[in-house]
Amino acid sequence: MTRASRGGRRSGVVAAAVLTALLGSGVLAAPASAHVPGWSVTCDKVSIDLTYYNARATNTVAVKADGRDLLPTTAFGDAYHNSLRLPAHTGPLQVELIVRAGDDQRYSVDQTKTAPVCASTSPSPSPTPSSAPPSSSPLPTVTATLSSSPSAVAPVPSPSKSGGLAETGGSSATPVVAGAAAAVLAAGGALLVLGRRRRAHGSHAAR
Numbered sequence: 594m595t596r597a598s599r600g601g602r603r604s605g606v607v608a609a610a611v612l613t614a615l616l617g618s619g620v621l622a623a624p625a626s627a628h629v630p631g632w633s634v635t636c637d638k639v640s641i642d643l644t645y646y647n648a649r650a651t652n653t654v655a656v657k658a659d660g661r662d663l664l665p666t667t668a669f670g671d672a673y674h675n676s677l678r679l680p681a682h683t684g685p686l687q688v689e690l691i692v693r694a695g696d697d698q699r700y701s702v703d704q705t706k707t708a709p710v711c712a713s714t715s716p717s718p719s720p721t722p723s724s725a726p727p728s729s730s731p732l733p734t735v736t737a738t739l740s741s742s743p744s745a746v747a748p749v750p751s752p753s754k755s756g757g758l759a760e761t762g763g764s765s766a767t768p769v770v771a772g773a774a775a776a777v778l779a780a781g782g783a784l785l786v787l788g789r790r791r792r793a794h795g796s797h798a799a800r
Contacts, residue, residue, distance in 0.1 A: 628694055630643055634708045643669065
């Protein structure tokens with residue numbers, strides 16, 4: 594009974610030690626040895642998802658586009674995630690993923706995928722305006738027509754047959770005024786002559 598129990602204990606200790614050693618070395622660590630190099634390529638970018646790598650080893654990843662470095666060699670641990678923009682291209686572009694697993698070269702990969710050309714989204718061209726100027730109806734030409742015959746001259750009004758001559762500023766009172774003026778002048782002349790005679794007569798009497 595005692596020997597059986599002791600033997601069982603020894604077996605359990607040995608099994609635990611072996612299991613610990615295997616886990617420590619990474620042999621039974623499924624996630625650490627899976628090494629999933631996930632990646633995808635579209636017309637304008639590269640998506641990288643590297644998972645379940647050995648974090649105790651030195652792993653590296655690099656990406657090339659058309660033979661040129663798109664991602665220089667970069668070290669990572671148990672995982673690596675990144676999205677890279679591809680350069681503009683007018684034809685299919687070769688993209689290469691290079692992964693080096695530090696724990697075992699069997700898990701290293703060197704894969705190539707093709708990036709297609711992105712569909713053009715340029716707007717439709719606007720209609721080109723016609724080079725000919727827009728037609729416009731000519732403005733109507735107004736022509737002044739002059740009569741060949743001379744214009745009729747307005748007739749000068751003739752004196753009325755029944756009214757006599759037109760008035761020139763005189764009236765029926767004009768002769769009366771003229772006669773009165775003549776009488777005044779005559780009276781003045783007579784008084785002047787009479788005054789001269791009186792002066793002459795006085796001078797003779799004084800001598």
